[in-house]
Amino acid sequence: MSATKEILALNRFEATDAAALPADLAARVARRQATFGASSVLFYKEPIEMARGEGVFLYDVHGRRYLDVYNNVPSIGHSHPAVAEAVARQIAVLNIHTRYLTAPVEAYAEALLSKFPAPLSNLVMTCTGSESNDLAMRVAEAATGKAGFIVTRAAYHGNTRHVTAISPSSSRTKPVPDFVRVIPEPDPALAPDVAAAFAANLQAAIDDLEAAGVGFAAVIVDTIFSSDGIYADPPGFLKAAVEVAHKAGGLFIADEVQPGFGRTGGGLWGFSRHAIVPDIVTMGKPMGNGFPMAGVVTRPELLSRFCEETGYFNTFGGNPVAASAGLAVLGVIEREGLIDNAREVGAYFKAGLATVMGNRRDIGAVRGAGLFIGLDFIDDGGRPDAGLATFVINALKERGILIGAAGLSGSTLKIRPPLCFSRDNADFFIEALKAVLSAR
Ligand SMILES: Cc1ncc(COP(=O)(O)O)c(C=O)c1O
Incomplete structure (x- = not known):
C-alpha cells in the first residue's frame, strides 16, 4: 500500500x-x-x-x-447569474449582522429548514464548514457531558484547532489526540458487509473511549466519505451506526459540507440516502455557490443546552447578503x-x-x-x-x-x-x- x-x-x-x-x-x-x-x-x-x-x-x-x-x-454552476444578481441587489441595500431582524435572513432560515426532517428545526448560520463542525462538536460536548469523537481514518472536517484534531487527513506528522478515535472507511474491499463492519468498528471505538475515561460525545461523518475515497453504498448502511451511537448515549453528526445541496442525486442531503435523521447536520461549501456561508441544523433542545452554557454569535454568519445568496441557490436547484x-x-x-x-x-x-x-x-x-x-x-x-x-x-x-x-x-x-x- x-x-x-x-x-x-x-x-x-x-x-x-x-x-x-x-x-x-x-x-x-x-x-x-x-x-x-x-x-x-x-x-x-x-x-x-x-x-x-x-x-x-x-x-x-x-x-x-x-x-x-x-x-x-x-x-x-460557476458565476450563476441568479446568485450574482441576488448578492449585488442585497449588498447595495443592506448588509449587517444578525442582531437586527432582516427579511432575507428569516426567509432563508425557513426555506432551508423546510428541507429537513423533524425534529431538525433550528439553524445557526456561520461562514465556513470548519466553524460549523467546531460548533457541532461543542453542542455535542454540552449535550453529552463527554469529550470523545470518532471519525474515519482519512476524514477531513476543517481547519480550526478543534476540528483539525478530528481531521486525520490534515496531519503530516501528528497522531490524533487522546479524545479522538479513528475507524476504517466503509470500504466493501475491507469488509463486504459494510453496515455491520462500520457499526462494529464504531462500537469498538466507543468502548475504547469509555474505557479510557474520555467518554463518547459523537461520531461525525461526511455522509459521502469524500476524503476517504467516496463511499455511498449500499444505501442505508449508516442506519446501524446511528443506532450504535444513540444506544451509547452519543450523537450522530452528519457533515454535509461535501454531499449537501443535491450532489448525491437522492434529495438535498447525503444522509437522505441512508434514511437516517442525524442529531446535528453541518453545511458549507455549495450553500452560497461561492458566497462564503455555512450552517448548523439541529434539534432545539440540543441548541438550548449549549446556549445555556455558552453564547454563540458569529459576526458575518447569516448576514442578509449570505441569506440572499442561499435563497438564490435553493431556487436554482429547484427550478433547474x-x-x-x-x-x-x-x-x-x-x-x-x-x-x-x-x-x-x-x-x-x-x-x-x-x-x-x-x-x-x-x-x-x-x-x-x-x-x-x-x-x-x-x-x-x-x-x-x-x-x-x-x-x-x-x-x-x-x-x-x-x-x-x-x-x-x-x-x-x-x-x-x-x-x-x-x-x-
Ligand atoms: C467534509 C468537509 N467538512 C468540512 C470542511 C471545511 O469547510 P471549510 O473549508 O469551509 O471550513 C471541508 C472542506 O474541505 C470538508 O470537505
Missing part, C-alpha cells in the same frame, strides 16, 4: 516544480509565495491563473477553457432540476466509467452516488496507485479538464463536477480519460 497522503499534498505544486515553469508563470508563482509563504497551496506541477467561470467551465488568463470536474462550491440532473447524469457517467474499468487492469473500482464518483487506480499487484492518479490529473489538465484525488493514499480520482454537468460533458471526460490512460 502506498503511504498515507495528507489532504493538502494531493496534486500540489512543489517548489521543485518551479524550475520547469515558463518565465512569466514562474514570476506569478514567486509573487504568490513571497506573500503567502509556507501556507501557499497551489494545484498542479504547472499552476493555472484563472480569469473567469461560467456553468461547468473555467477560463484561464490566456482564454483557455477547462471543464470543471473538481469544484463543488460553485455547485449550481439539479437533483434530478445529478442523479441521471451521474448514473450515466458512472456507467460509462465502469465500462472503461471493464477494459483495463489499472482501475480497481468505480463507485459513488449522483455527481460524486470515485475511481480507484491500482498497480499490477492490485495496490493503490497514487502515482497513476497524479499522472492522470496532470494529463487531463493538458486536455482541458480539472480533476483531483482523494482517499487514504491519494489513489482515487475524485469526480465531482458542478451539478449542471451534461451527458456530453461526461462523454468528453470519458474519452479524455481513455486517451490519457492508453497514451502512458
Whole structure:
C-alpha cells in the first residue's frame, strides 16, 4: 500500500516544480509565495491563473477553457447569474449582522429548514464548514457531558484547532489526540458487509473511549466519505451506526459540507440516502455557490443546552447578503432540476466509467452516488496507485479538464463536477480519460 497522503499534498505544486515553469508563470508563482509563504497551496506541477467561470467551465488568463470536474462550491454552476444578481441587489441595500431582524435572513432560515426532517428545526448560520463542525462538536460536548469523537481514518472536517484534531487527513506528522478515535472507511474491499463492519468498528471505538475515561460525545461523518475515497453504498448502511451511537448515549453528526445541496442525486442531503435523521447536520461549501456561508441544523433542545452554557454569535454568519445568496441557490436547484440532473447524469457517467474499468487492469473500482464518483487506480499487484492518479490529473489538465484525488493514499480520482454537468460533458471526460490512460 502506498503511504498515507495528507489532504493538502494531493496534486500540489512543489517548489521543485518551479524550475520547469515558463518565465512569466514562474514570476506569478514567486509573487504568490513571497506573500503567502509556507501556507501557499497551489494545484498542479504547472499552476493555472484563472480569469473567469461560467456553468461547468473555467477560463484561464490566456482564454483557455477547462471543464470543471473538481469544484463543488460553485455547485449550481460557476458565476450563476441568479446568485450574482441576488448578492449585488442585497449588498447595495443592506448588509449587517444578525442582531437586527432582516427579511432575507428569516426567509432563508425557513426555506432551508423546510428541507429537513423533524425534529431538525433550528439553524445557526456561520461562514465556513470548519466553524460549523467546531460548533457541532461543542453542542455535542454540552449535550453529552463527554469529550470523545470518532471519525474515519482519512476524514477531513476543517481547519480550526478543534476540528483539525478530528481531521486525520490534515496531519503530516501528528497522531490524533487522546479524545479522538479513528475507524476504517466503509470500504466493501475491507469488509463486504459494510453496515455491520462500520457499526462494529464504531462500537469498538466507543468502548475504547469509555474505557479510557474520555467518554463518547459523537461520531461525525461526511455522509459521502469524500476524503476517504467516496463511499455511498449500499444505501442505508449508516442506519446501524446511528443506532450504535444513540444506544451509547452519543450523537450522530452528519457533515454535509461535501454531499449537501443535491450532489448525491437522492434529495438535498447525503444522509437522505441512508434514511437516517442525524442529531446535528453541518453545511458549507455549495450553500452560497461561492458566497462564503455555512450552517448548523439541529434539534432545539440540543441548541438550548449549549446556549445555556455558552453564547454563540458569529459576526458575518447569516448576514442578509449570505441569506440572499442561499435563497438564490435553493431556487436554482429547484427550478433547474439539479437533483434530478445529478442523479441521471451521474448514473450515466458512472456507467460509462465502469465500462472503461471493464477494459483495463489499472482501475480497481468505480463507485459513488449522483455527481460524486470515485475511481480507484491500482498497480499490477492490485495496490493503490497514487502515482497513476497524479499522472492522470496532470494529463487531463493538458486536455482541458480539472480533476483531483482523494482517499487514504491519494489513489482515487475524485469526480465531482458542478451539478449542471451534461451527458456530453461526461462523454468528453470519458474519452479524455481513455486517451490519457492508453497514451502512458
Ligand atoms: C467534509 C468537509 N467538512 C468540512 C470542511 C471545511 O469547510 P471549510 O473549508 O469551509 O471550513 C471541508 C472542506 O474541505 C470538508 O470537505
